[in-house]
Amino acid sequence: MHLYDVRDKTVVVVDILRATSCMVTAFAHGVESITPIASLEECRNMKTRGYVISGERDGKKVEGFDKGNSPFEYVGDQVRGLKIAFTTTNGTLAIEKSKDAKEIVIGSFLNLTSVAKHLLLGENNALIVCAGWKGRVNLEDTLFAGALVDKLKDYLGPDCDAPLAARYLYNLAKEDMISFLNTSSHVLRLNKLNIHEDIKFCVAMDQFKVLPKLKNGTLVVN
């Protein structure tokens, strides 16, 4: 991140497994707002202010929290109208690191086309911030970046070879993304937590048309 000047850019934050997939799913089911919070304690304190508190550390739900990091916790009528405070290992940190951006939007395979359209209609340069895993590269976020670059390739040019590399990887993976991801470090890590259904859910393309945007520190869709 320190290599990029984000001030003139629309930053697309992506944490496919599973923070940004959860966020997109939640908004598609009528959640009112999601406030990303970096620390566990700060998030816990939001409970007294009328927020549903959601949190994950190292892939596991946080004790005492209302919700964890599975997209299936953010579907159905019961989430409609909720204000959620959300803290995760990588996703909320990526949002925090992007805070000086001109605009921050939330990306996932679930709302890929909505993100692409937004970037095409806007005038800003774009930076895709892959949350990764504890500061390291992961495959699933890179594949999302590749899918997005693939959609935009006739309109936007790359600033280095990273978008190109991501697009090659996406084209290699796209026919069977789940098998491809089965070799990745993060999926191997999450396999231990039995979340195959979550992974399947998170790599489905264009399930929802919402585009969460950060406004005054809180994600909203309107």
Add this chain to the structure above:
Amino acid sequence: MHLYDVRDKTVVVVDILRATSCMVTAFAHGVESITPIASLEECRNMKTRGYVISGERDGKKVEGFDKGNSPFEYVGDQVRGLKIAFTTTNGTLAIEKSKDAKEIVIGSFLNLTSVAKHLLLGENNALIVCAGWKGRVNLEDTLFAGALVDKLKDYLGPDCDAPLAARYLYNLAKEDMISFLNTSSHVLRLNKLNIHEDIKFCVAMDQFKVLPKLKNGTLVVN
């Protein structure tokens, strides 16, 4: 780099186009030592101390320097025994950033198998530092990383998905690396400087068996 603790690691520094390819070529032709220097001025001063001064900025040879950054300047009998002071846009900076490593070696396609053998025979963890272009990702260094990971895959495990991604890219590119690289930002940049022959030279595998190592701030092979 700031995400990795290099103190317990053998760092392989790579700048395929063209710093580390030049270094490997130079040692294969009998150069005695190469001292990487970060700044242009400092490098210029080495001239008075009996060094041949080599330098490149933005892909171009530096005015007043003895040699530039083309591997063809480092072949033949006339380089035997030379002590070279070398400064480049990205390669020498990558060495500087790796300075706390347990060991630093120089990698290129030209000495790929020598690097792989060294890592297999050693006991250190390994980090491949792709010099990139001004701090950004480039394809050619990533492909080298992928080729090295491919050789080591049965012996060393990855710490994140970056080695895996690099290996996928290498396997996609290996049948025709030159065509693959023709789409990369750096090759497009260098094309303007008419260095097609350099690129062809730099992607040839295992031409030399030398393994330059940093000792007291200077690269040597013995």
